[in-house]
Amino acid sequence: MKKVTLIAAATLAAIAGASQAADVQIYGRVDEGLRYTRTHDQGDDKGTIEMRHNRATSRWGFNITEDISPETKVKIYLESGFYSDTGTFDNTKNQIFQRRSILAVQSKTWGELGGGRFGTVQSTMGPYSMGLLNWDPYATSYGQASIGSTFANTGRVNNGLNWISPKMAGWRLGVSYSLGDTSDDDYATYTDRDHTLALAADYKSENIYFSVTASNVEYGNKENSAQTKDGQTFGVGGWYAVLPSTKIYAAAQYQKHWDTAAGLSTKDLTAAGLTNGDELRAGGFDGYSLLLGATYEVGKNKFLGEVQYFDGEFANDSSADYKFTVLSAAWEYKLAKKIWYYVAATHSFDGGSISNIDYAVNADAHQCATEFMTGIQMNF
Numbered sequence: 001m002k003k004v005t006l007i008a009a010a011t012l013a014a015i016a017g018a019s020q021a022a023d024v025q026i027y028g029r030v031d032e033g034l035r036y037t038r039t040h041d042q043g044d045d046k047g048t049i050e051m052r053h054n055r056a057t058s059r060w061g062f063n064i065t066e067d068i069s070p071e072t073k074v075k076i077y078l079e080s081g082f083y084s085d086t087g088t089f090d091n092t093k094n095q096i097f098q099r100r101s102i103l104a105v106q107s108k109t110w111g112e113l114g115g116g117r118f119g120t121v122q123s124t125m126g127p128y129s130m131g132l133l134n135w136d137p138y139a140t141s142y143g144q145a146s147i148g149s150t151f152a153n154t155g156r157v158n159n160g161l162n163w164i165s166p167k168m169a170g171w172r173l174g175v176s177y178s179l180g181d182t183s184d185d186d187y188a189t190y191t192d193r194d195h196t197l198a199l200a201a202d203y204k205s206e207n208i209y210f211s212v213t214a215s216n217v218e219y220g221n222k223e224n225s226a227q228t229k230d231g232q233t234f235g236v237g238g239w240y241a242v243l244p245s246t247k248i249y250a251a252a253q254y255q256k257h258w259d260t261a262a263g264l265s266t267k268d269l270t271a272a273g274l275t276n277g278d279e280l281r282a283g284g285f286d287g288y289s290l291l292l293g294a295t296y297e298v299g300k301n302k303f304l305g306e307v308q309y310f311d312g313e314f315a316n317d318s319s320a321d322y323k324f325t326v327l328s329a330a331w332e333y334k335l336a337k338k339i340w341y342y343v344a345a346t347h348s349f350d351g352g353s354i355s356n357i358d359y360a361v362n363a364d365a366h367q368c369a370t371e372f373m374t375g376i377q378m379n380f
Contacts (some may be wrong), residue, residue, distance in 0.1 A: 020296035028060030033342070035143065040349075040368055051085045054341050054373040055141045055332075058084040060101060071109060077102040077118075078126055090151035094108040099156075100127065111165040112328055116175020120154045121174035121196035121315045121352035122213040122233065128162050130174045130200035131213035135237030135251035137293040137304045138330070143371045145328035150289045150310040152214045152233045152255040152261045157196050174200040204236075219259060219284070225264060228282045229315065237291070249293040255312065261285040262324035264354075277287015280314040285322075300334040304344075314354075320364070322352040324368075338379040347372045 031053035039049040061079030068074055079099040081090040091098045097117070104114030119125020124132045124140050124147060133139055136147035147153075157178035165173040190342025195218045202211035212248040213235045219227040259266050265282040293306030306328050311320040330344035347370045 020068035021291070024150075025059070025063040027380065028056045028062065029056055029377060029379040030059075030084050031056050031375060031377040032058075033373060034165075036369045037143075038122070038371045040370070051251045051328045051376075053084060054143065054344065054375050055377045057081045057099075058341075061097075061099070068241065070148065072105065072107050074167075074248060075102075075104045075106055075112070075114075077104070080184050099125070100163075102127075104162075107180040108166065111163060114162045116160065117156060117158050117175075118160055119156050120160070120176035120178075120196060120215065120234070121162065121164070121200035121214045122154045122176070122198040123156070124148050124153050125156055128164060128176065130164075130172065130202045131198075131235060131237070132251075134202070134209055134211060134239070135235075135249060136291060137239075137247070137249050137295045137306060138328070140375060142328060142330055143346055144326050144348055144369065145306060145330070145344065146265075147251070147291060148307070149326050150257045150267050150308040151251070151253050152215075152231070152289070153236070154196050154198050154233070154259065155215060155331075158184045160196075169202050170286075172202055172207050174202075180285060208238065209243040212236045217259075219257070227257075227259055227284050229284055231258040231284055233258065243327045245297045247294075247295045249291065249306070251289075251291040255285065255287050255289070257284040257315050258285065259284050261287055261312045262289070262350075264322055264324075273364075277318050280320060282292050282314035285312045286315045286324075302334075304328075304330040320354050322350065322354050324348065325352045340377045342373070342375060342377065 007032045010092070026359065027358055032051065033054045034049060035052055035054055036047065036049045038045060051052045058081055059081045062076065063078040066074050066138045077100050080097050081099050082088060083090055089095065089098065100118050102116040102118050103114050106112040119129055121128050122131045123129050132147050132151055132153060138145045140146045140148065157287065159179040160176060160177045163174065176196070176198040180195055196215065198215040199215065200211055200213045202209065215233045217231045219231055221231065233253055233255050235251065235253035239247045241247050241250045288311055291306065293304070296303045308326040310324040326346060326348045328344070328346040330342060332340050332342045335341055348368045350368050
């Protein structure tokens with residue numbers, strides 16, 4: 001921990017020095033609240049209450065920009081997440097800037113090219129997301145209300161390159177590619193790494209946002225991987241402002257050979273009851289996800305509601321199917337310019353022939369649940 005602290009201090013000192021020449025923005029948010037969860041899988045009902053973030057992960061970070069010509073600037077994005085109830089990093093590897101660590105060059109003519117650790121253009125993570133993050137009224141808020149509960153998410157990648165085009169008549173193009181994670185011994189060479197490719201195109205005006213995405217993850221490249229097929233996603237979604245106070249959100253996605261099905265992981269499934277368990281895990285899941293939601297704002301109040309649905313099956317055995325539904329609602333009240341009080345609730349249920357299968361690795365890997373959340377978030 002001492003080593004991490006020294007690195008953090010050195011980073012802050014370097015940024016302080018850079019601020020004399022560059023434009024440095026320090027930002028963050030702290031979210032703290034209570035969450036009551038009652039699981040109801042396989043008749044095993046149990047309730048827990050805990051203190052945790054609900055509306056958003058607590059975080060702090062830096063956006064640093066310096067012009068090198070009238071047309072071009074260099075940018076740095078650094079962001080770290082933490083648990084506000086304990087003050088610890090919100091990751092198991094004690095990475096300081098695990099949420100994003102990017103050095104980028106932005107041109108008015110050619111767009112922005114960035115490299116480092118980031119969420120892909122398909123993912124729920126900024127700053128480059130052109131897909132999932134913009135299709136959901138909750139984005140990544142409120143537990144299982146997040147779009148990641150039912151939609152396949154490429155997430156963050158290491159050793160990545162990302163390009164976003166300039167806006168042209170409201171349209172942009174985006175590409176993300178990961179060279180692989182060299183910290184894992186199972187990725188000894190470039191060809192052994194599970195490279196991720198994501199593509200996106202979006203359009204935005206005052207009243208509408210629309211985007212299409214596609215992605216490919218080379219699961220089969222990793223040595224000792226149970227999955228031998230590469231995974232793909234194809235999605236479309238966005239929102240439409242029917243009134244200045246009201247937005248309707250909708251999204252759909254097709255997944256092929258993906259390693260999860262609405263959070264149900266192929267790695268955690270036991271072969272109990274499935275005589276061809278290894279074969280099923282090798283092919284991953286095929287399926288589709290749907291989302292319909294809305295937001296309504298009046299005064300300092302914002303109301304949100306949504307329904308999500310996943311329907312899929314093992315690619316190598318269509319009789320082993322799985323379905324998952326999430327219902328959710330939330331109320332947010334703006335106490336001040338950057339402070340929100342919130343109340344939210346979610347309820348999920350599943351179905352299909354594999355919905356009651358036990359887990360060999362993690363018995364809590366996926367559970368249907370009812371959640372109630374309340375708390376306060378402050379941005380700075």
